[in-house]
Amino acid sequence: MRIVVLAGGIGGARFLRGLKAAAPDADITVIGNTGDDIHLFGLKVCPDLDTVMYTLGGGINEEQGWGRADETFRVKEELAAYGVGPEWFGLGDRDFATHIVRTQMLAAGFPLSAVTEALCARWQPGVRLLPMSDDRIETHVAIEEDGEQRAVHFQEYWVRLRASVDARAVVPVGAEQAKPAPGVLEALGEADVILFPPSNPVVSVGTILAVPGIREAIADAGVPVIGLSPIVGDAPVRGMADKVLAAVGVESTAAAVARHYGSGLLDGWLVDSVDAGAVAEVEAAGIRCRAVPLMMTDLDATAAMAREALALAEEVRA
Amino acid sequence: MRIVVLAGGIGGARFLRGLKAAAPDADITVIGNTGDDIHLFGLKVCPDLDTVMYTLGGGINEEQGWGRADETFRVKEELAAYGVGPEWFGLGDRDFATHIVRTQMLAAGFPLSAVTEALCARWQPGVRLLPMSDDRIETHVAIEEDGEQRAVHFQEYWVRLRASVDARAVVPVGAEQAKPAPGVLEALGEADVILFPPSNPVVSVGTILAVPGIREAIADAGVPVIGLSPIVGDAPVRGMADKVLAAVGVESTAAAVARHYGSGLLDGWLVDSVDAGAVAEVEAAGIRCRAVPLMMTDLDATAAMAREALALAEEVRA
Numbered sequence: 102m103r104i105v106v107l108a109g110g111i112g113g114a115r116f117l118r119g120l121k122a123a124a125p126d127a128d129i130t131v132i133g134n135t136g137d138d139i140h141l142f143g144l145k146v147c148p149d150l151d152t153v154m155y156t157l158g159g160g161i162n163e164e165q166g167w168g169r170a171d172e173t174f175r176v177k178e179e180l181a182a183y184g185v186g187p188e189w190f191g192l193g194d195r196d197f198a199t200h201i202v203r204t205q206m207l208a209a210g211f212p213l214s215a216v217t218e219a220l221c222a223r224w225q226p227g228v229r230l231l232p233m234s235d236d237r238i239e240t241h242v243a244i245e246e247d248g249e250q251r252a253v254h255f256q257e258y259w260v261r262l263r264a265s266v267d268a269r270a271v272v273p274v275g276a277e278q279a280k281p282a283p284g285v286l287e288a289l290g291e292a293d294v295i296l297f298p299p300s301n302p303v304v305s306v307g308t309i310l311a312v313p314g315i316r317e318a319i320a321d322a323g324v325p326v327i328g329l330s331p332i333v334g335d336a337p338v339r340g341m342a343d344k345v346l347a348a349v350g351v352e353s354t355a356a357a358v359a360r361h362y363g364s365g366l367l368d369g370w371l372v373d374s375v376d377a378g379a380v381a382e383v384e385a386a387g388i389r390c391r392a393v394p395l396m397m398t399d400l401d402a403t404a405a406m407a408r409e410a411l412a413l414a415e416e417v418r419a
Numbered sequence: 420m421r422i423v424v425l426a427g428g429i430g431g432a433r434f435l436r437g438l439k440a441a442a443p444d445a446d447i448t449v450i451g452n453t454g455d456d457i458h459l460f461g462l463k464v465c466p467d468l469d470t471v472m473y474t475l476g477g478g479i480n481e482e483q484g485w486g487r488a489d490e491t492f493r494v495k496e497e498l499a500a501y502g503v504g505p506e507w508f509g510l511g512d513r514d515f516a517t518h519i520v521r522t523q524m525l526a527a528g529f530p531l532s533a534v535t536e537a538l539c540a541r542w543q544p545g546v547r548l549l550p551m552s553d554d555r556i557e558t559h560v561a562i563e564e565d566g567e568q569r570a571v572h573f574q575e576y577w578v579r580l581r582a583s584v585d586a587r588a589v590v591p592v593g594a595e596q597a598k599p600a601p602g603v604l605e606a607l608g609e610a611d612v613i614l615f616p617p618s619n620p621v622v623s624v625g626t627i628l629a630v631p632g633i634r635e636a637i638a639d640a641g642v643p644v645i646g647l648s649p650i651v652g653d654a655p656v657r658g659m660a661d662k663v664l665a666a667v668g669v670e671s672t673a674a675a676v677a678r679h680y681g682s683g684l685l686d687g688w689l690v691d692s693v694d695a696g697a698v699a700e701v702e703a704a705g706i707r708c709r710a711v712p713l714m715m716t717d718l719d720a721t722a723a724m725a726r727e728a729l730a731l732a733e734e735v736r737a
Contacts, residue, residue, distance in 0.1 A: 143523035173493055179516030183541050185523075194512050198497030205461035205503075223501050 102127045104411075105292040106228075109134045109305020110149040111166040112331060112339065112397075114156035116298035119403025121157070121227055124411060129228040130288040132315070134300075135213065136233075136240035136273045136308035139256045141190055142180060144200040145207055148256070149305065150217055150232060151199060158224025160195075166339075169195040189261040214282040231288065233309045236279035240304055242348070243270040255304055264341035268348035271303055276311040281318075289318040294414045297328035297367070299338060299395065302358050303345040316366065325368045325414035329406060330355035333373040333395055356382040364388050369413040371395060371406070389417055420445045422729075423610040424546075427452045427623020428467040429484035430649060430657065430715075432474035434616035437721025439475070439545055442729060447546040448606040450633070452618075453531065454551075454558035454591045454626035457574045459508055460498060462518040463525055466574070467623065468535055468550060469517060476542025478513075484657075487513040507579040532600040549606065551627045554597035558622055560663070561588040573622055582659035586666035589621055594629040599636075607636040612732045615646035615685070617656060617713065620676050621663040634684065643686045643732035647724060648673035651691040651713055674700040682706050687731040689713060689724070707735055 104127050106117060117131060134149045148167065155161040155169060162168045172193035181188055192200070199220060206216040212235035221230050240255035244266045252272070258264060289295065297306050306328075310316045319326055332355045337343055343353035351361045355372040356379040362370075364387030372379050373395035383390035391413055397403040422445050424435060435449060452467045466485065473479040473487060480486045490511035499506055510518070517538060524534040530553040539548055558573035562584045570590070576582060607613065618624050628634045637644055649660055650673045661671035669679045673690040674697040680688075682705030690697050691713035701708035709731055715721040 142519050143526055144519070173491065173512070175491055175512035176494060176516045176519070179513045180519065183516065183520050183538070185516075185520050194491070194493035195497045197515070198494045198501065198503075201460050201462075201494070201498065202501045202503050208461055220501070 103130070103288075103291055103293045104128070104296060105130045105132065105288050105294070106296045106298060107132050107300070107306050107309045108149070108153055108298055109300035110137070110152040113149070113298045113300040113305065114153045114161070115166070115397045115403060116300075116329065116407065117153060117157060117228060119397065119400060119405075120296070120407040122400055122404040123407035130284070130292075131228050131230045132233050132285055132288070132309055133230055134233060134305045134308050136238050136276070136304065137255050137259075138237070138239060139190075139254055141187070141192060142185065144197075144204045146192070146200050147203065147213070147217075147232070150230065151196070153230055154217075154221055154224045154226055157226030157228060158221075160224060168193055172196065187261070190256060212282070214284065229284075229288070231284050232282050233285065233315065234279040234312050235282045236275060238273050238275040238279050238308070238312070240271060240273050240308055242268045242345070243272070244268060259341070264344040268345050271307075271345050271348045273308045273311045276308070277313065279312050281312055281314050286314060286318045289315070289322050292322055292324055294324055294411065295319055295322060295326045296410055297326070297362070299329040299331040299397070301331060301340060301342045301345065302351070302361060303342070303349055307349075320366055325417040326366060327369040327371070327410045327414050327417070328359065328362060328367050329371045329395060329410060330358055330373065330376065332358055334375045338396065355379045359383045359388050359390070360386050368417045369410075371409055371413065389413065421448070421606075421609055421611045422446070422614060423448045423450065423606050423612070424614045424616060425450050425618070425624050425627045426467070426471055426616055427618035428455070428470040431467070431616045431618040431623065432471045432479070433484070433715045433721060434618075434647065434725065435471060435475060435546060437715065437718060437723075438614070438725040440718055440722040441725035448602070448610075449546050449548045450551050450603055450606070450627055451548055452551060452623045452626050454556050454594070454622065454629075455573050455577075456555070456557060457508075457572055459505070459510065460503065462515075462522045464510070464518050465521065465531070465535075465550070468548065469514070471548055472535075472539055472542045472544050475544030475546060476539075478542060486511055490514065505579070508574060530600070532602065547602075547606070549602050550600050551603065551633065552597040552630050553600045554593060556591050556593040556597050556626070556630070558589060558591050558626055560586045560666070561590070562586060577659070582662040586663050589625075589663050589666050591626045591629045594626065595631065597630050599630050599632050604632060604636045607633070607640050610640055610642050612642055612729065613637055613640060613644045614728055615644070615680070617647040617649040617715070619649060619658060619660045619663065620669070620679060621660070621667055625667075638684055643735040644684060645687040645689070645728045645732050645735070646677070646680060646685050647689045647713060647728060648676055648691065648694070650676055652693045656714065673697045677701045677706050677708070678704050686735045687728075689727055689731060707731065
């Protein structure tokens with residue numbers, strides 16, 4: 102079975118770990134969000150790709166969900182001693198090495214997809230990890246801060262500001278001119294199932310869908326497209342998805358997110374058991390829906406979620 | 420008193436510490452060797468400039484003589500885990516930050532001299548540290564390895580090979596087209612004394628002299644030019660200077676090094692007490708010479724050497 106997963110960072114990575122456990126023989130391709138990529142200290146940092154790579158490769162800081170296990174921050178402390186920031190972005194020493202290798206390969210002319218493959222040769226994530234695009238796309242968020250309207254990089258909004266101010270707009274800068282990375286459309290065309298994990302529908306999955314050609318390839322794939330709600334009981338399971346959902350005019354409910362994706366894209370949708378009341382609303386929108394436990398508390402619970410998603414795909418297919 | 424010092428790495432840096440103690444009110448400009456600069460992991464590394472900066476700024480690993488105190492090597496270990504080397508070059512985590520800041524500023528368009536000034540704003544070395552040139556110069560060494568003639572970067576010769584094979588030629592690649600960095604010729608023109616510390620006469624001081632205009636500015640300065648022998652008892656005090664001296668056809672003796680610089684450049688030369696027998700030979704070459712203790716065993720001994728050099732300068736001037 103060929104499964105394609107559109108993944109953001111922590112939520113996507115954890116779901117993928119469950120999916121691998123649930124479908125150990127599946128051929129899994131991950132289309133990773135690169136809209137949260139940022140250039141820091143002259144280095145190209147790809148937080149979502151790295152979170153997937155480290156999580157599946159056994160190098161992740163489990164508690165935190167991002168960054169490397171057993172991490173230190175010597176380089177960052179020294180950069181701060183030079184007065185060089187930003188200090189709000191937590192780049193650890195082990196993590197720095199990844200960005201140094203990536204930046205060096207990009208400077209040598211390799212596209213991000215080839216660089217990602219090279220990095221994964223070390224981590225052996227057990228999936229094929231593709232960036233959504235080799236072109237530079239950076240999600241910016243329009244905010245009002247101290248009475249001034251301005252646009253900040255998504256990481257600044259998310260990490261420095263912790264989404265504490267309203268997002269007026271979320272723009273994946275560069276997406277319109279971008280092309281899907283090599284292998285992305287092919288993987289979608291050959292997929293048996295396409296999954297949207299409980300990742301942020303705006304700044305993770307939404308950014309991937311903003312790359313011209315990807316949304317169309319999913320809609321045209323002719324295979325079940327199944328999503329898992331990142332909203333449980335009207336609040337994001339983790340992160341601050343409600344802030345960016347508001348910016349695109351979507352309520353923070355499991356049903357509203359399903360309608361946001363729409364029946365043109367989504368065939369099935371899993372909501373948490375506490376949102377069982379939303380099933381009818383989602384089905385009324387033409388999307389098959391089931392209520393099941395959606396908290397990724399451990400690997401078993403996550404694998405069970407993946408199995409439910411695959412079961413719903415079979416139900417859709419039948 | 421305005422003193423200009425041509426400095427390599429460890430020997431130059433330690434001498435400078437003694438000079439600052441010996442002449443606390445002097446206005447000291449250091450022209451630093453950049454021929455040992457190397458690009459590693461996409462970063463610009465300037466070992467000699469950094470050794471001077473860290474030593475005078477209190478950040479040096481005292482035992483080792485280079486690199487940062489209390490250093491760790493997490494980034495390097497991770498790079499090695501990616502299969503990215505070279506492993507033979509010891510870049511520590513704290514040190515990495517310096518190279519990241521430097522590389523970022525160079526990429527932003529600042530010349531190396533401005534970058535060095537910015538880095539020194541943190542370290543406050545108490546001297547004005549100028550790279551010999553803002554242009555890229557890299558010392559390469561022609562060797563025979565496994566029966567093949569090839570040229571290696573100086574760092575590869577020095578650090579990887581530990582000068583274990585004969586150097587057939589030492590070439591400061593790029594020097595001919597280089598210009599002295601802003602301030603270098605001005606400092607030489609305004610100097611009261613010019614000093615050659617006990618640095619490597621070929622790959623440290625020699626490389627600085629290879630930048631067109633610097634040798635002439637020293638010869639034309641009309642002020643005492645005093646050197647201290649890096650060779651004591653026919654052997655280098657530290658490092659493997661004999662290997663590169665042989666490549667330029669100079670014997671590893673205190674007198675031969677003085678003659679190599681020549682009376683056209685050098686007015687005075689200090690040899691170690693054990694080389695008192697060389698004084699007559701040096702003076703016969705038209706260079707005033709004194710035999711004094713030249714082992715930089717501690718700050719007092721080093722300050723005493725600096726005082727001897729300044730005393731010899733006064734003697735030459737009188």
